[in-house]
Each structure stands twice: as C-alpha cells, then as structure tokens.
Amino acid sequence: MNSPNLKRGLHVWRRNFDVFKSYYIPSLTRNILEPLILLFGLGLGIGTLVETVNGLSYLEFIAPGMLVSFGMITATFECTFGAYTRMAEQKVYNNMLATPLAIEDIVLGEILWGTTKTLFSAMVMLVILMLIGLFKEFAMIPLILLNMLALGATFSALAICVSANVSNYESFNFYFTIVITPLMLFSGIYFPADKMPEWFENLMLAFPTPHAVNINHYLFYGINSGDAITGAIYLLLFVPVAVMTAGYFVRKRLIPAG
Amino acid sequence: MSIVEAVRLKRSFGDFLAVAGIDFSIDSGSCYGLLGPNGAGKTTTVKMIQGFLPRSSGSLMVMGRDIESKPAKTKSQIGVVPQENNLDRDLTVLQNLLTYARYFDISPNEAVSRAEELLRFLELDGKWEAQITALSGGMQRRLAIARSLINRPRLLILDEPTTGLDPEARHLIWRRIQTLKQQGVTIILTTHYMEEAERLCDFVAMMNNGTILMEGKPADLIEKEVGKEVIEATISKTEIEKFSLEMERMNIKQEQRGETVYLYPNKTGSENVLQKVMEYRHSSLIHRKASLEDIFLKLAGRKLDE
Numbered sequence: 001m002n003s004p005n006l007k008r009g010l011h012v013w014r015r016n017f018d019v020f021k022s023y024y025i026p027s028l029t030r031n032i033l034e035p036l037i038l039l040f041g042l043g044l045g046i047g048t049l050v051e052t053v054n055g056l057s058y059l060e061f062i063a064p065g066m067l068v069s070f071g072m073i074t075a076t077f078e079c080t081f082g083a084y085t086r087m088a089e090q091k092v093y094n095n096m097l098a099t100p101l102a103i104e105d106i107v108l109g110e111i112l113w114g115t116t117k118t119l120f121s122a123m124v125m126l127v128i129l130m131l132i133g134l135f136k137e138f139a140m141i142p143l144i145l146l147n148m149l150a151l152g153a154t155f156s157a158l159a160i161c162v163s164a165n166v167s168n169y170e171s172f173n174f175y176f177t178i179v180i181t182p183l184m185l186f187s188g189i190y191f192p193a194d195k196m197p198e199w200f201e202n203l204m205l206a207f208p209t210p211h212a213v214n215i216n217h218y219l220f221y222g223i224n225s226g227d228a229i230t231g232a233i234y235l236l237l238f239v240p241v242a243v244m245t246a247g248y249f250v251r252k253r254l255i256p257a258g
Numbered sequence: 259m260s261i262v263e264a265v266r267l268k269r270s271f272g273d274f275l276a277v278a279g280i281d282f283s284i285d286s287g288s289c290y291g292l293l294g295p296n297g298a299g300k301t302t303t304v305k306m307i308q309g310f311l312p313r314s315s316g317s318l319m320v321m322g323r324d325i326e327s328k329p330a331k332t333k334s335q336i337g338v339v340p341q342e343n344n345l346d347r348d349l350t351v352l353q354n355l356l357t358y359a360r361y362f363d364i365s366p367n368e369a370v371s372r373a374e375e376l377l378r379f380l381e382l383d384g385k386w387e388a389q390i391t392a393l394s395g396g397m398q399r400r401l402a403i404a405r406s407l408i409n410r411p412r413l414l415i416l417d418e419p420t421t422g423l424d425p426e427a428r429h430l431i432w433r434r435i436q437t438l439k440q441q442g443v444t445i446i447l448t449t450h451y452m453e454e455a456e457r458l459c460d461f462v463a464m465m466n467n468g469t470i471l472m473e474g475k476p477a478d479l480i481e482k483e484v485g486k487e488v489i490e491a492t493i494s495k496t497e498i499e500k501f502s503l504e505m506e507r508m509n510i511k512q513e514q515r516g517e518t519v520y521l522y523p524n525k526t527g528s529e530n531v532l533q534k535v536m537e538y539r540h541s542s543l544i545h546r547k548a549s550l551e552d553i554f555l556k557l558a559g560r561k562l563d564e
C-alpha cells in the first residue's frame with residue numbers, strides 16, 4: 001500500500017470540481033432548499049408539539065444535528081453514486097491509472113471532494129441558520145467546519161468502501177437502509193440520544209455520527225451532552241483508518257488478483 | 259538499446275495462466291506488434307508494461323527500471339490507448355485533454371498548446387467543445403490517441419487501436435502511427451489485423467494461450483513459415499481429397515479450410531501447382547504474395563486441430 005500524494009489527489013479533486021461547475025445550479029438549489037424545507041416542516045410540525053428540549057426550542061435543538069445529517073448525506077451521495085459511476089461505469093479511475101496517479105491518490109482525491117461538498121453544504125446551512133437567527137456563535141465557525149471536515153472525510157471514505165464492493169446501484173439501498181437511516185434517526189439529531197435504552201445509546205457511539213452531533217451541540221450551545229472531547233479523538237482516529245480501508249477496497253476492486 | 263525487457267514474465271488470474279512466462283525485448287524507436295487471437299494474452303501483457311497489473315513472476319524492466327518500483331516516474335513517460343474506451347464522458351473533448359495533462363503535472367498553458375496541436379494532428383479541430391457521446395467511434399479512438407500523446411511519451415502502447423473502425427478511420431490512424439514512428443516514439447501495438455501489423459510493425463510476436471509462438475521481422479517470419487507465395491484454390495467437393503493427396507505427393511505444404519485449399523509452394527513450385535489446379539474442377543483460384551495473415555490462419559488451423 002502506497003501513501004497518497006496530496007498534489008496528485010488534488011488533480012482528482014480538480015477533475016470533479018470542473019465537472020461540478022457545469023451543474024452547480026441544481027446542486028446549490030438542493031443545498032439551500034432542503035434544509036429550509038426540513039426546518040420549516042419540522043419547526044411547524046413537531047415544533048408545535050414539543051415545548052423545549054434540554055432548555056432549547058425544538059428548532060434550536062435540531063439545528064446543530066441537521067448540519068451533521070446533511071453533511072453525512074452529502075458525502076455519502078457523492079461517494080456512493082458519484083464515485084461508483086466514475087469507478088465502475090465510466091472507468092475514469094482506469095484512465096487515471098495510466099498516468100502517474102496511483103489508486104491511493106485517486107481515493108484521496110475522491111475523499112477530498114466528498115469532504116468539500118460536505119463543507120459546502122455545512123456553510124450554506126450555517127448561513128441559513130444565521131439568517132433565521134438560529135446560530136449566533138460566529139467565533140465557533142472554524143471549529144464547526146473542522147468537525148464537518150472530519151465527518152465528511154469519514155463518510156466519504158465509508159461510502160467508497162461500499163462502492164468498491166457493490167456491482168450495481170441498487171445495492172446501495174442496503175447501506176442507506178441499514179446504516180445511514182438509523183444513523184440519522186438515532187444519533188441525537190431529532191431527539192436526545194438519552195431517550196433510547198442505555199445499551200442502544202452506547203452502541204450508537206461506535207459510529208461517528210453521534211460524536212459529530214455532540215461536538216456540534218457543544219460548539220453551538222456549550223452543552224456537553226456526551227463527551228465532545230472523546231468524540232473529537234474518535235473522529236481523528238476514525239478518519240485515517242477509513243481512508244486506508246477505502247484505498248484497500250478500491251485496489252482490490254480494480255486490480256484483479258493474481 | 260531496449261526500452262522494454264521481459265524475462266519469463268508470468269501473470270495468472272486465479273488458476274488460469276493468462277501470460278505463461280514470456281521473454282521479449284523491445285528496441286527503442288521500434289514498433290513492436292503483439293499479435294494473436296482474442297484471449298491470447300496481449301492485453302494482459304501490455305497492462306503489465308503500463309504498470310497497471312502486477313506480474314505474478316518473472317522480471318519486467320521498462321525504460322531501465324523495474325516497472326513496480328517508482329511507477330509514477332515510469333508512467334509519466336508512457337502513453338496508453340486502452341482497448342476499452344475510457345474517455346471521460348463528464349468532460350468535453352478539450353477538457354479531456356487538459357484534465358489528462360494535469361494528471362501529468364503539465365502546466366495549464368503548456369497543456370492548452372499541446373492539446374491544440376494534438377487535436378489538429380488527429381483531425382479533431384472542430385470538436386473542441388463537443389461532448390464525448392456526440393463523437394463517432396472513430397473520433398473517440400482518435401481522441402484517445404491524442405490523449406495518450408499529451409505527455410509526449412517515449413513509449414506508446416496501443417491496444418487494438420483500430421478494432422471496430424471503418425477503413426477510412428483506420429487508414430487515418432495508420433498514417434498517424436507512421437508519423438509517430440518517424441518521430442522516434444517506441445510503439446507497442448496489439449492487433450488481430452495482420453495487415454495492420456505488416457504495415458506498421460518492425461517486429462512482431464505471435465501470441466496464443468499466453469505464450470509467444472514465434473517472433474521476428476514480419477518479412478522474415480512470412481518467408482520462414484509460409485514462403486513467398488500462396489495459392490488459394492476452391493476445388494469441387496468430389497475431387498478435393500484426390501487433389502489434396504496429389505499435393506502431398508508433390509511435397510507442397512497445404513492447409514484446408516472448408517472447401518478452400520491454401521497451398522504454400524516453394525520458389526519453383528507455384529507454376530506446377532497452378533497447372534495441377536487447372537486439371538481439377540475449381541470455382542476459384544487466387545495466386546498472391548504470402549502475408550502474416552497466412553501464418554495467423556495456419557496457427558488458428560493448428561489450434562482447431564488440437
């Protein structure tokens with residue numbers, strides 16, 4: 001296993017960015033409209049049923065977690081459907097491999113790209129939250145983005161692991177249903193994690209999402225539900241392992257065994 | 259000086275031996291043809307040379323270096339036109355070249371000037387902004403060739419560059435390959451068109467079942483394996499056996515495929531053979547120069563006999 005080269009990884013990032021430039025309008029539209037619709041819907045719907053959660057209005061409570069939820073989905077979409085199309089359908093990785101790029105460079109570039117889109121979605125959402133007055137801790141923006149960066153890298157890498165192991169688009173349903181949907185529901189985004197049985201809450205801590213949610217809650221409101229520091233350490237360790245695992249699976253997929 | 263040197267080069271896929279321990283050496287500046295039927299192991303061989311597939315055993319030196327050490331450095335001097343079309347369909351024609359140039363760390367200005375030059379060279383001038391899916395098969399292949407030249411490679415690998423193209427497209431590609439040869443680029447060409455190999459290659463290796471059956475200059479191989487001339491005769495069904503026996507008595511090498519008998523007379527024999535054919539009922543008779551195709555058919559015939 002080679003270690004990736006950042007400059008070559010950025011060439012792959014740049015390729016994806018150039019393609020993105022030709023369809024940024026639908027992409028940006030989704031980034032802006034989806035959080036608005038969700039905030040509006042949940043705020044009007046559930047928000048009227050719920051007085052306060054841990055002393056916060058319902059919209060205040062879900063705002064930090066929604067950043068995580070959207071970031072996770074964005075990276076996951078980009079590195080499942082997007083990366084799979086490039087790897088398996090269009091053979092883009094094969095054309096890259098005839099140049100000085102190595103598999104690790106390509107995987108690094110894809111993860112950087114998935115992470116970029118996560119950061120982008122987080123920034124759009126932060127602007128929306130600021131405009132409607134749900135986010136005021138401007139000094140925390142760099143740390144929030146750092147948290148989203150780790151989250152984006154994690155879910156980009158996980159999605160690439162999945163992409164390297166499926167043979168059609170339908171198979172992504174397993175990953176979405178078994179992994180992503182439960183992570184959205186049970187990570188303390190829409191209701192506090194301590195409402196679940198304790199064993200289940202602990203089980204969820206094996207996954208990155210609840211940690212990212214806890215960190216965001218801390219950065220937004222100074223509430224240390226769960227342990228933000230443990231979460232940060234967890235994410236810092238998770239990212240390199242996920243990136244290396246992704247490299248391993250893509251190599252296994254593209255280079256036939258001898 | 260040799261630019262590629264393989265010794266007992268082997269590659270297996272599971273239990274299956276796709277390249278069964280081959281030796282070859284490719285001279286710098288030459289055009290080397292890997293010929294053979296589908297499944298012979300041509301693509302597997304070139305994918306090892308381009309550093310895509312690791313070998314199972316043996317040694318493979320490319321430009322004086324083991325291909326598996328410092329692959330990025332070696333790959334920066336290789337151009338590849340793969341058998342499968344893997345142009346980047348998310349990008350336009352020009353973007354395909356510029357993006358590819360970036361993978362080689364070529365500066366943007368330099369990339370633009372090389373791309374313009376290559377699009378002219380491959381007669382794609384008017385297509386800069388075109389989408390890949392709007393190009394014909396021949397244009398896509400030409401673009402793949404342009405792309406492979408963006409890094410000004412010392413070694414160019416063309417894996418079946420004209421398969422599936424119409425004659426006009428094929429001839430354009432042949433002319434361009436000739437030009438590249440004159441510029442001193444070393445070329446490895448795989449093909450199952452023998453005419454293509456005969457026109458372009460200085461040296462050819464005939465592959466089958468992962469081995470190199472024979473190797474040499476096309477003219478030498480033809481002379482050695484089939485002689486100078488070939489007579490193709492289609493003899494009536496009722497007489498073909500008798501005719502074949504008569505040829506055997508005359509010591510004329512022959513191959514029979516369907517109703518056509520291919521005869522390989524030596525220098526003095528062709529007049530006699532032609533006369534003999536005239537004595538039989540035949541529906542066609544062709545007397546022509548021998549070609550690589552005859553070797554190929556001979557080998558294919560042998561394979562069928564097995």
Ligand SMILES: Nc1ncnc2c1ncn2[C@@H]1O[C@H](COP(=O)(O)OP(=O)(O)O)[C@@H](O)[C@H]1O
Nearest residue numbers: 256271276294295296297298299300301302303
């Ligand atoms: N990834 C692979 N897995 C298993 N077998 C393969 C693979 N690639 C090629 N082969 C087999 O190796 C043999 C040689 O293939 P290839 O090198 O593509 O031949 P050619 O290019 O001469 O048509 C074929 O029998 C093919 O089926």
Ligand SMILES: [Mg+2]
Nearest residue numbers: 300301302341
């Ligand atoms: Mg092939």
